[in-house]
Amino acid sequence: MTFTAPQVDWAHLSPVLVVLGAAAIGVLLEAFVPERRRRVVQLAFSLAALAGAVLAVALLWNGVKRTGGVRVLGDSLVVDGPTLVLQGTIALLAIVALLTVADRTSTGEDAFAPTAAAVPGSDYEELARRRGLQQTEVYPLVLFATGGMLVFPAAGDFLTLFVALEVLSLPLYLLTGLARRRRLLSQEAAMKYFLLGAFASALMLFGIGLLYGYSGSLTYARITTAVATPTGTDSLLLVGSVLVLAGLLFKLGAVPFHSWTPDVYQGAPTPITGFMAACTKVAAFGALLRVWYTVMPGLKWDLDVVLWIVTIATMVVGTVIAMTQTDMKRLLAYSSVAHAGFILTGIVALDAQGVSAVLFYLLVYGAATIGAFGVVWLVRERDADGIVLGEATHLSQWAGIGRRHPWLAGSFALFLFSFAGIPLTAGFIGKFGVFSAAVDGGAWPLALLGVLASAGAAFFYVRIVVLMFFSDAPADQTADEADDAAAAAPVEAGDDVPVDADGGAVATLVAQRAPSVTTTVVGTEGFATVAIAVCAAVTLVLGVFPTPVLDAISHMSTFLP
């Protein structure tokens, strides 16, 4: 028996290899690096790995631009223009997100449970908290997830797609459950995410099976060929396609597959929410783009209705429900649902302009999202003794914050304006791109609805801006030193969470809003501030001078057939 070694084009795999390799090494670092230096080493190593991935993308850029791309490992991976743009976007966003993940408050608290294995509220947990334990496994987990995300949009067959989906999902399930505070909410979110994720994966796997049954192959290219030659078993093909689409739509949080989003975004540690909301969406949209543009064009007439229904439902439901939210993280979650709808309008278009519009939108949406969740992470509750607690996520707690922290609130306002699509922010250019692509592609009703939904969405974003800058903070919060005034704080009506006398332990369990809690911005080591500044700069620069980036993307927006 002869064994021929496969021809592997290592160079084109390099962005993926660097990140996944680093993730594997990261696990070893956990075992061999002494505890006190582990965080620094892990952080530096992870950042280096992601920077390496960006560098690898940059090195491949011109070659792919010239040749149009190559297939690697048979047809498993396709490295073409959109792949590189998406991989670059994911790696860049992951770097910024990692900065928020790594940040610690001035008292040395990061966003994660000191030891995730401890039962919430137990003595063991309290002990771990006092000892200052940390879960540095977070870094390799983020790297594994990022690795999966890099593969997801590049997959050239359904098996790779599925494996990538699992590689990116499993670490995220774990990370979701690691919140330092409100741990039950966090664990509940992780459980929900896992169960629903598994459900969606199963649906998708079933769809892949049906497609295999129809075409006898798992690679996109062969299924495309099979689609072109009708065999009379069309229903197999159609049902399979719908199931695969459902799996992808679940990942990007489109209605009716969105129900996990608010719970998970709310429960997960906030930096992880930012990472997940930005990078997962990029990866999932990338995969959907490839499947929709290369495998399913032949089915456009049959499947258009699915995407139309989903797009409309996503924009409407996301916008309407977001208007009613009182929790900042849930609000941003529904806003991200609405954005999934806006981006879908660009995908429905099915033309080259749509691809570059979606790619640009993903970049600017990702930047604003990580920045926004970064800000949410910094805005904290503080009790009467001046001890900083968890995030102040209730909208009312954000009142007047712009007057005390103009820069932070200013950047948050910038992100919100970008979400709302106000001109001079990157969000405007992004929205403009996808909507005009939809019009060009004949989907003008979607674009119209998108514009209306954006106008509606603008109201709840602007409401927050008004709240931050023009509303009065409760009287005792106007001075940042709230200690002496704490006694006068108003009691939040309708809040029936019991206040436990020995605050510390219960604080890790549920959202606890004692009467004397005020809002503050926590001092940190500065990583999150850097991340927010970068995101704000990107949002502003791409809003005012988008041309170079748009140019670069438009040259890289053709899929290898």
Added chain:
Amino acid sequence: MHTLTSWATSVPFTDIAPVAAEPVKHGIYAVAPLLVGLPLASAAVLLLAGRRSDKWGHWLGVLASAGAFVIGLITFLHLLGRDASSRILDVHLGTWIDAGAFHVDAGMRLDPLSMTFVLLVTFVGTLIHVYSVAYMEHDRDRRRFFAYLNLFVAAMLILVLADSYLLLFVGWEGVGLASYLLIGFWNQRTPYAVAAKKAFVANRVGDIGLIVALGLMFSTFGGVDFDTVLNHDMSGVSQATLTGIGLMLLLAACGKSAQFPLQSWLGDAMAGPTPVSALIHAATMVTAGVYLIVRSSTLFDAAPTAQLVVVIVGAITLLFGAIVGCAKDDLKKALAASTMSQIGYMILAAGLGPVGYAFAIFHLVTHGFFKAGMFLGAGSVMHGMDDQVDMRRFGGLARYMKITYVTFGLGWLAILGIPPFSGYWSKDKIIEAAFIPTDGHTWRAWVFGMVALLGAGITAFYMSRLFFMTFEGERRWSTKADGSEQHPHESPALMTWPMIILAVGSAGLGMVLGIGNRFVDWLAPVTGHTEHGEPVIQPVVLVILTLVLVVAGAVLAWRRYAISTVPVVPPLGTALTRAARVDLYQDVVNDALLVEPGQHLTRSLVYTDKAVVDGAAVGVGQTAVGLGGLLRKTQTGYVRSYAATMLVSLVVLVVVVLVIQS
């Protein structure tokens, strides 16, 4: 063939169509970017240098504004030296956005319309800068105040110099930002911050109009620069689209110019320092809506329905402001109501089409002078009266503030429209134009003409009331018995000189620009001239009628507020007076129509969300504290329902696909 004439002036008829822009890149026009650059740089320096620049910061601000005026003047003289038909120039600054089909260049449009604004903004702006040096002397944040003023001037210049609607939008947002910063300048006081918030929300509503208009323009004309949009052949565009764009632009104008139904913020904006009220909320920013409509003249000319709505909005606001102005006892709020009403005149004129465009801008310029002058006068009165604004506490101030009295008086005569003061030349023309039938609709001429005429009479009454209550009659200042005794005194020279200069403008500018139709001819390349019908009342009769009404209004005010005793405590008054005192219940109406239904809807939705989702989350947490075991059940319950939703939807989707396919 008839042209708009009256016994004072005659308009030579010239049928000039608006001319296309001519690109320039050299010579004197290359310094045009400095117009914006100087105040912008100064604002940046003042904000970044911080307290270090406290000593000289205000003078830098004055210098930057004056520099912009000098450059504006030089550019204006060069433009004047060119042929009337080649006075529209585009200074190209570079490609701004190039996103496939969406291409926008950044550039400046120098034409009679924009130069008129540049001169008004920089000249009045510089005077108000000088005035503020003294007015804000005791404020420890004076430097920051000047930074904001410079920022405002720069943004306003971007707004009027932009050569595309998108760049205009940048300026539009910039003046908005500067306006909130300045209204809320003393934001440690809550009502002031509330006022800034109100202005913010009203303006956001207006901005949505502008954004939607931008989108419609792009999809209709394929671009948003003035050349593409305004020189487009409108006959090929559907009426519905043009009307839509027109109404959206009007919405934007309503937000910025405090026109009905978005008028509620202007009165509250008076919370800002008085020089701000003079510059931003009287002379310049609030007139941006008029600029927007006149700038889009070719668009509006092709959309008669939108034009009609513009006229209606102008007419309603004109009366609204005038009625409110009659009842206000707060000096600044009365002036604000007057501003609203006068801008109503401008909007009405702008809605009349080519007959009115030039007069809208003419009135805008003369109003800029006399209203800024009166606001500075009001500031001077407040300065001498320990920041008192209640007119029932003034009276007989003429003897103590002679300069303020005379300068304010000239502004008063100008706004009344007494010949030969400025207002006469511009406002009378608007009234006359309103009486000209459009498209043969005589009823419109009668309705809008009578409204404009009536407005002039009411204006005379409330402005005279304001003037007499402040400067004539017996003294009603607070005495020792009320707490503190007041000693009215004239303001320092730095404050009086700007007032004197503005008063000279209030007195003579109208005549200088009006005789021989200099101003209308100057604007002709932008606004065009067209033939129009005869007013339904003879112009001579109209002028006399207006004067009679104005004098009647003034005499009535004289009898009630100068000769008779004005009670210090406001009397109960008629139902109309009481309604006018609270701005004709605008806030109540806003609350009832918009805020409450919105809140109700939101509350019920939030309740659903809380009861179903949050309730569950909190419930889960609570239960877990006591009964950890129950947790699992609650969780799986919800996941199950989520999963069921997904599955059902999926089945529906599959069925839909299969049904469509078969």
